[in-house]
Amino acid sequence: MGPSDIENRVFILLVDDEPRIHEMIGGIFNQSDRIARFDSYYDPLSFLESLNQMEMAPDMVLLDVHFENSGLTGIDILPFIREKHPYLPIVLLTGMEGKEIEDAQDFECTYFIPKPVNPDHLLRMVFFYLGKAQKSGSRIEKLSRDLDEHKALLDVIEEELSVYEKASNDMSSIPSNRESKAFERVMEVLLSVLKTCDMASSFSQDLKKLFTSDFKLLKRVVGAVTDLDSEDMSKPGANIHKYYGVDHVFSFRVSKKARLFFYLSPKTRKRKLLRFDPEHDTKGMDKWLKANARTYETDL
Numbered sequence: 095m096g097p098s099d100i101e102n103r104v105f106i107l108l109v110d111d112e113p114r115i116h117e118m119i120g121g122i123f124n125q126s127d128r129i130a131r132f133d134s135y136y137d138p139l140s141f142l143e144s145l146n147q148m149e150m151a152p153d154m155v156l157l158d159v160h161f162e163n164s165g166l167t168g169i170d171i172l173p174f175i176r177e178k179h180p181y182l183p184i185v186l187l188t189g190m191e192g193k194e195i196e197d198a199q200d201f202e203c204t205y206f207i208p209k210p211v212n213p214d215h216l217l218r219m220v221f222f223y224l225g226k227a228q229k230s231g232s233r234i235e236k237l238s239r240d241l242d243e244h245k246a247l248l249d250v251i252e253e254e255l256s257v258y259e260k261a262s263n264d265m266s267s268i269p270s271n272r273e274s275k276a277f278e279r280v281m282e283v284l285l286s287v288l289k290t291c292d293m294a295s296s297f298s299q300d301l302k303k304l305f306t307s308d309f310k311l312l313k314r315v316v317g318a319v320t321d322l323d324s325e326d327m328s329k330p331g332a333n334i335h336k337y338y339g340v341d342h343v344f345s346f347r348v349s350k351k352a353r354l355f356f357y358l359s360p361k362t363r364k365r366k367l368l369r370f371d372p373e374h375d376t377k378g379m380d381k382w383l384k385a386n387a388r389t390y391e392t393d394l
Contacts, residue, residue: 104129104131104154104224105131105153106123106131106156107132107133107141107152107155107156108134109155109157109158110136110156110158111136111161112158115158115187115211116136118211119156119216120132122213123217126217128221137161137164138161138167138171142171145175145178152182154182154184154220154224155182155185156185156207156220157171157185157187158187158188159186159188160188168186168188169186172184182203183204184204185204185205185206185223186205187207188206205219205223277301277302277305280305289323289324290323290324290364291323291365291366293366294367296368296369297354304372311349311372314348315352315370318354319354319367322365323365325346339380339384340387340390341387342358342360342390343355343383344356344357351373351374352370352374353371353379354367354370355367355368355369356368368383368386368390369382
């Protein structure tokens with residue numbers, strides 16, 4: 095649904111057990127040339143049945159929370175709506191507030207307008223929420239595509255590592271050029287996965303050492319790097335810690351001993367992976383990180 099659709103071709107469903115609400119909202123929408131279609135339902139079950147059979151999905155649902163003698167609330171049916179319509183904007187209509195309403199808004203594209211409904215306010219909020227939901231839906235669909243691509247690339251990395259790991263049982267049978275090409279392929283795929291992280295040559299060299307010495311740990315590092323690439327640094331329990339020896343450098347814990355170090359650019363907010371320390375070599379890492387501090391902003 096594009097901007098022109100929001101303005102001129104809106105299809106809205108109302109689900110409420112109060113006839114006066116239908117009369118009032120119907121009157122508001124019938125006077126608006128921005129509403130192309132308006133359908134009414136008086137109980138949640140008939141609404142769900144009709145929604146599942148519709149050839150054309152609505153642009154929005156206005157949903158009452160409390161229904162007399164139905165055994166279901168509007169909040170109860172949210173998961174059933176989301177099964178087939180994950181991004182359909184739903185606006186809850188109720189005179190009550192509280193944790194139940196707050197929890198319901200945890201569903202994506204679910205909003206709230208209090209009763210009694212002011213006609214002018216209702217119309218403004220309907221189109222405000224339509225625009226907001228459109229942006230949210232586009233963002234979620236992009237994230238979903240990115241996650242699918244991300245998983246596919248990780249599967250490729252896993253396959254590359256598994257093939258090489260089997261062959262590495264007899265290291266003498268592997269020509270050095272084949273070993274180098276296998277590592278380059280893994281690095282190529284890994285770099286194509288990363289969105290917020292760049293990789294310093296020093297970090298690449300650390301991974302190359304693991305490639306021929308510790309496949310189990312290498313796989314763990316690959317997983318940690320992809321986690322870090324999407325990690326929210328403000329989230330509790332993220333295992334990200336400020337390194338106080340050099341400005342804007344952080345450590346990310348991979349295991350009890352192993353850590354990787356990265357630089358967070360204050361200019362671009364991108365991250366540069368600097369080193370991987372498998373043995374918790376505090377003195378060695380401290381010396382290296384301080385000695386190379388002037389190079390961290392390069393290429394970011």
